[in-house]
Amino acid sequence: MTLLKLDVISVRNIHSATIQPSPSLNFVTGANASGKSSLLEAIFILGRARSFRTQYVKQAIGFDRTQLIVAAQHRQHQGSVASLGIQISAKQTEIRIDQENRQKADLAYLFPVQLIHPKSYRLLDAGPQNRREFLDWGIFNHNRNFLPNWRNFSKALQQRNALLKNRQLKQVPAWDRELIEYGAVVNALRKEYVQLLAPVFLDMAGHFLDTSQIELRFSAGWDEQLDLERMLVRNLDRDLRYGFTHAGPHRADFLTFHNQRLAKDYLSRGQQKLLVLALLLSQVSLLNSEARNNCCILVDDLTAELDTVNRAKLLKYLANLGCQVFITSTGLSDFGDLSTLNNYKVFHVEQGCIQQL
Ligand SMILES: Nc1ncnc2c1ncn2[C@@H]1O[C@H](COP(=O)(O)OP(=O)(O)OP(=O)(O)O)[C@@H](O)[C@H]1O
Numbered sequence: 001m002t003l004l005k006l007d008v009i010s011v012r013n014i015h016s017a018t019i020q021p022s023p024s025l026n027f028v029t030g031a032n033a034s035g036k037s038s039l040l041e042a043i044f045i046l047g048r049a050r051s052f053r054t055q056y057v058k059q060a061i062g063f064d065r066t067q068l069i070v071a072a073q074h075r076q077h078q079g080s081v082a083s084l085g086i087q088i089s090a091k092q093t094e095i096r097i098d099q100e101n102r103q104k105a106d107l108a109y110l111f112p113v114q115l116i117h118p119k120s121y122r123l124l125d126a127g128p129q130n131r132r133e134f135l136d137w138g139i140f141n142h143n144r145n146f147l148p149n150w151r152n153f154s155k156a157l158q159q160r161n162a163l164l165k166n167r168q169l170k171q172v173p174a175w176d177r178e179l180i181e182y183g184a185v186v187n188a189l190r191k192e193y194v195q196l197l198a199p200v201f202l203d204m205a206g207h208f209l210d211t212s213q214i215e216l217r218f219s220a221g222w223d224e225q226l227d228l229e230r231m232l233v234r235n236l237d238r239d240l241r242y243g244f245t246h247a248g249p250h251r252a253d254f255l256t257f258h259n260q261r262l263a264k265d266y267l268s269r270g271q272q273k274l275l276v277l278a279l280l281l282s283q284v285s286l287l288n289s290e291a292r293n294n295c296c297i298l299v300d301d302l303t304a305e306l307d308t309v310n311r312a313k314l315l316k317y318l319a320n321l322g323c324q325v326f327i328t329s330t331g332l333s334d335f336g337d338l339s340t341l342n343n344y345k346v347f348h349v350e351q352g353c354i355q356q357l
Contacts, residue, residue: 001111001294002324003043004081005073010065011045012038013352020356021326022345023075025319027335028328030349036328039347039354040115040298043326046070046086047113047296049093049104058090066090074111077294084111105140105147112141114284117300121273123280124264128253135254138283139193142290146189153182157250165243172236180228183249187220187228190252194218200286204278208313209271213259221251274310284323299327303334312336319344 002023008014013035030036037053041060044052045068051057061068071085084107085096095102097110123130139146156178163172198216205214222231228248232239235246256263256275263275284295297318302311311334318325319341329335332346346357 001077001296002075003072003296004075006043006046007069007071008039008042008354009069010062011042011060011068011070012062014038014042014354015062015352017352017354019347019354021324021347022343023324025315025341025344026324026326027332027338027344027346028326028349028354029330029332029346030328031330034349035352035354036349037300038352039349040300040326040328042068042070043296043298044113044115045088046072046084046107047111048108049086049088049095052115052117052119057088057093061088061090072111076110082110108140109144112287112295113298114280114295115298115300116277116280117298118304120280121276123276124256124272128251131253134279134283135190135193135252138197138286139189141287142193142196143189145185149182149185149189152178153186153249156182157245157248161244164239164245167240169240176229176232179245179248180232183228186249187252190249191218191220194254197282197286200289201279201282204282204285205275207317208274208278208310211258214263214275215257215260216254217257218254219252221249221253222247270307270310273306277314281317281321284321288322294323297321297323297325299325302327302329308336315341 003021005018005020008017010016017039028036028039041051041053045057045060049057051060054060067087067089069085069087071083074082074084076082082098083096086107087094093104095104095107097106123134136146136150156175160172160175160179163169163175194216201216202212202214206212222228226234231247232245239245256279258267263272267275284297288294299318302314306314315335327335338344348355348357
């Protein structure tokens with residue numbers, strides 16, 4: 001899949017821009033505050049209907065504007081071209097695919113976007129919520145059953161927690177049944193996904209870190225010696241005391257080990273960044289191998305996080321991946337030697353105006 005043409009209207013300081021990107025590498029240069037990240041944010045909004053910079057996507061609407069629009073001509077893996085569009089105002093989000101109103105999930109399935117951003121590097125030592133989101137995005141793309149089961153599980157959990165808080169014990173068993181049914185599916189799909197991801201990640205970690213001693217361990221969110229039902233019964237007193245459900249799939253996590261040691265506690269910061277890079281790219285690689293829509297990769301601020309050798313390694317890897325990639329940096333020289341690369345385009349951003357060089 002490829003964005004053939006991209007229109008961005010009123011996203012931060014980009015008032016109106018149209019670009020025709022390369023299906024392969026796109027380098028985006030410009031001074032600080034010129035609007036490079038805003039361009040990447042626009043593409044991310046098109047795929048995920050949210051921003052990677054702020055909690056509320058409406059904050060990306062340009063000052064003095066009432067709505068933002070990101071629209072694209074998008075070639076899919078069978079070769080057909082679809083028009084995708086998202087329009088966000090303070091009150092609502094509208095999504096169109098080929099002029100028909102659609103849901104966020106439809107857009108996300110059609111246009112998967114993976115982001116490599118200075119904040120992404122906190123994946124290993126940030127809270128487990130970040131790692132669950134990482135896993136769940138991969139599973140969402142891997143198995144269409146995940147989203148409805150995850151939604152039902154989340155609803156059951158929310159209802160159960162509200163009942164626990166208000167000490168309305170009578171209705172708890174009804175929501176327990178839902179929680180157990182959908183929680184079991186969510187847990188099984190996560191486990192299946194981690195099993196698929198682990199060898200791809202090992203391979204990728206080997207490429208970026210020159211080591212094979214890496215391990216990915218999934219933790220379900222409760223002691224799996226007990227099934228979910230028995231776990232809920234055992235924890236009920238404690239759950240009631242505190243007014244929320246202590247254990248379950250909403251507490252799932254994964255840990256990465258290097259030489260049997262927890263990576264976040266023993267690897268250098270640089271090594272941890274490479275490990276996160278390997279995790280993010282292994283998801284992309286898995287998604288691509290499933291031969292639906294190839295992922296679009298956004299790399300914001302390449303130089304901020306990687307040394308010259310690893311930057312060159314990453315660029316070489318990305319150039320051969322068969323994905324459309326957008327990479328920002330303040331100067332073209334940051335991308336190193338481009339003479340061996342084919343089929344790339346360079347865009348320069350100045351005060352929100354984007355020009356192809
Ligand atoms: N909602 C908004 N409307 C208009 N401009 C905004 C909005 N939010 C932020 N800006 C401004 O947009 C400009 C571009 O920001 P952006 O982060 O895209 O720049 P950048 O080129 O990625 O910069 P850097 O290299 O420093 O990371 C900044 O001056 C920022 O203050």
